[in-house]
Amino acid sequence: MKICVLVKEVPDAAVEKRMDPNTKRLDRSGEKNLNPFDTHAIEAAMQMREGDAADVDEIVAVTMGPESAFRALHKAVSLGADRSVHLTDDALGGSDVCATGYALARVLESESPDLVLLGQQSDDGECYTIGAVVADHLKMPSLTQVIKIDLADGKLRCERQAEYGYDTVEVELPAVISVGDAINEPRYPSLKAIMGAKKKPLDTKSIGDVGIEPDRVGEPGSQTEVRAVNPPSEKEPGEIIEDEDTNETVERIVSWLEERKLLA
Amino acid sequence: MATAPIEFPPPVDPEQEFVGAPTDPEEERIEVGVAIVGGGPAGLACAIRLSQLLADDEPLLESLGEVPIALVEKGKGPGSHLLSGAMMKPSAMRALFPDLPESDWPTFGTVDKDAVYLLPNRRMTIPLKPTPPPFRNHGNHVVSVAQLGRWLAERAEEAGVYILGETAASRLLVEHGRVVGVRSGDKGRGRGGEELSNFEPGADLIAKATVLAEGTQGHLTGAAIRHFELGTDDPQQWELGVKEVWEVEKPLDRVIHTTGWPLRFGAKYREFGGSFIYPMGADRVSMGLVVGLDYRDATFSAHDALQELKTHPLVAEIVEGGKRVGWGAKTLPSGGYWARPRVWAPGLAIAGDGAGMVNVPTLKGVHYAMHAGAFAAEAIYERLASSGNCDDLSNYEAKVRDSEIDRDSYRSRNMRQPFAKGFFVGGAIANMMEISGGRFPGGRWATHDDATVDVFVGDRDKSYPRPDGKVTFDKLSSVFLSGNATRDDAPNHIRVQEQVPLEVALMWQNMCPAAVYEVPESELEAARDEGNGTVDGKREVKVQITPSNCVQCGAITAKGGRLTPPEGGDGPNYQMT
């Protein structure tokens, strides 16, 4: 069985970010790291390999990103992926969700995976559930928010968090599964693995290599555009009550809550 | 009688815990050619210089195996834990990159104007003209070491160096009196030290030569100095620096140093230090306050004094309309010439701040660190090329001794110590030193261990400004800005006695820029009540510790505790400091 893990390089969540006022895009020049949610996906792949249920021949880390994204791939490999694929091309810059999903599907197609795993969302909050976009292009069943995966007889038995509780869903392979962070505790890479990451094969692909049409990606291929970047709406300064007569204070709080339909 | 922190030594046994033989089975040990601990200017300069030398020596390079040079860095990557002023003399960059034009350096260029001001109080400014020589920075580059580190790391990686971020070196590996490598730290332990489900043990990294470039309060450096008895009779001393980076409306046109307020002049306070304000290009400014850790008032807080400084008209004008975009803290060694340890042992070289190579009177250290790193590389190369081993790295010590590192620090050798006598006397003596080129007064003014200085509970904290979130800030939001998001259940990496007299506890609470130590409100109240209004400094209290706030400045190690490296990757993620 071949597992492809989709990973993304994202700005470090703890470091202050800014929007570039000129390009109206996230200033991505700062600190970056492997999307923490993707480490759960890699861990899930590793646990499948280490379990008895299936023969995992290969775990391939795949990313679409600028040159620097190779670091995310090195990290993925240090966590256990056997090799990696880096889709990078100037034409891909500025791709929105629609364009990105299409491009990722194309590069995954060239790998013919039995299972695609990825993190539920990316730390930069840009997109949730890109797995669902990719799955539709690949014509594979997809599930998101998955917190447990068991493999039996070529089928996946998944548990996922949904609006009304936990769903158990059986999914046939090949499939695209987006995992939530509750699924596992990712391992730390060993020093040997970190040092060995540079040596594992890394294929760089451009759009031509995987049949991506240039007019469907990048800015030309994007179906949304940022029209304006605004500071967050000014919150009305809050009301302050100084408690003297507690009964009165409580009355005021209750009517405040009622006004806002919070006591329904 | 006031209490000195040294009376409450931390619960740690460096010899047992931090030095030892390799423990991994032989086949599991990772062999590299040269191991460098620390991705700062010293470590990276060493890595780059060594790769330059090996590039011209194919056979030696091959003999070093698959990984000729490995550099471990405890922060997320080189730069994450780097912080300094800084004004860098260009000599080291020129030596390391002779063909690179200065305009391509990752710095903010040189600045033509210098100014030194004496601030006698919170309102007045007295320019000191002409600029005292140690503060003349013509030809020096304004640099952010966090940025410099990242740039140097890229050059090192291009040259084939393996840079291993998120990797702490927790143990010095010594066998038969030789340093044979370092052991990396464990990952995945819980608060009580227990192994969590994703526990990953560290690994023994074996090398022909090990360079410790850990920076201030180097963890293994301290252990090595003790183990190999490298220290001198004069203990090392430290200063604590807290700095901020600001986006400003008006470009700053000069390099500024100040002395005086908000530090107090009286000898009883022993507040030695000053501030710096450097332009970072046209739209940013780096500013900080540096103070010797031998101060005596337990309520003194360097972070809050920096906030106070910003209310002085001189500084207020600079930050007006601006935005704070960076914050951090770090100690620097100030023992100078007399306190510099011997910098080699069999298989070992120590370079940079860890070896005390900072000249505090001139506030220079970055280029000394880089020179030292390059010397270590050259010394190691010489030995490997001739005898094939690094048992004798006395050639490294010789290079340091014959260089500007020792020459400059010798000149300033007695300049810091007189300030124990207070600002004016100390200042006068320091001036005489400067004017006489270091010859007068002669002799050897002893340094002292900061933790031996007794503390008292004063009332310094009454004047700290209440943070307004625009110009002045509290410690917690500053820790946030440093990029620190350490997991809460990380093991406590700080060794201190938790039950100490209130004086000591308050000193830690105020000293720490990251609000790691706290005297719980309940304990303070109890101490107040029983003392009928006054606070009983001798009363023992239990200190509350929040290790995940720690930005690893090292101040606690100077004042009765011991900082050990937390899990690799923890701590701040400095960008522009």
Add this chain to the structure above:
Amino acid sequence: MTAILTYALHYEGEFNKNSLGAVSEGARLAGELGGEAAAVVVGGDDLTDELCASLGKYGAARVYRARAPEGLAQPVVDVMAEVIRDNGYRYALFGGGLLGFEIGAGLTARLGAGVTMEVTAVKVQDGQLVAERPILQDSAVVDVGYVGEPGIVIGRLNAFDVREAANGASAEVVDVDVELQPHSTRATMVQRGEQRGADVNIEDAEILVAGGRGLGNAEGFELCEQLADALGGAVAATRAVVDAGWYPYAAQIGQTGKTVAPKLYLAAGISGAIQHKVGMQSSENIVAINKDPNAPIFEFSDLGVVGDLNKIIPKLTEAVKAKRG
């Protein structure tokens, strides 16, 4: 003009609040665009005519009903894609929530359409929809426009208010027979909606009562639990008290804990340090009770009460219980 098609999720005979909000919003926007709003529902027998038609109350002119497995996204993608193509809807709207994201994302691929997620508000500009969404931990808001049509809008959880339409009549229920794509049939629901009582997921709670160091000790959390009970909410905690062992880590809010955006966040004895703030700053209504008038939390609370929480909370609990009956 067929303007907006909204997905409405139902469960055990009821549409969820999120979906009703989305239907209301769809109707409002369609009105501004000068077109029609409709809803789409997918499921089995429990989608009675009555239930579906009731969406008319919130402004849906028509409800397309399709038979397909419940609780799975891909069948809905098939249905919505066909309805949009056949009827020319300009925008698809979702009220956030798990399925909304999944379906909207799949639809993006199927229709080659632009999608905006975590939308907090939608407006009409020059006869088109523009979606607003926060970025960079809520430190900025971007206006996103659509290059072509259809466009997909996925709201943040509870972003849209439920509003009954002024002239809300019964919606016309139209059955659509859609052939599902092969890949949409390869996931099978085995068990839906299993409750796991013990694990209250605070991220889903609409009301949170959070406790901080000001509670004084672990017992202080009893006050929070009682108030939360009275309000019908859950209990959360700050890092400091979790560190001190007063409450479990699963309830921790903040930079190193969970991020929440409930309708009501009541902070008791919490100072409001930024490490905590970033975990709850998007809460719709923030009430803070703290005895320190200088606590930073008062700078961003909607209602701040300076006083002793030990006096205020018990009385508040009683008063809330009385109101809610």
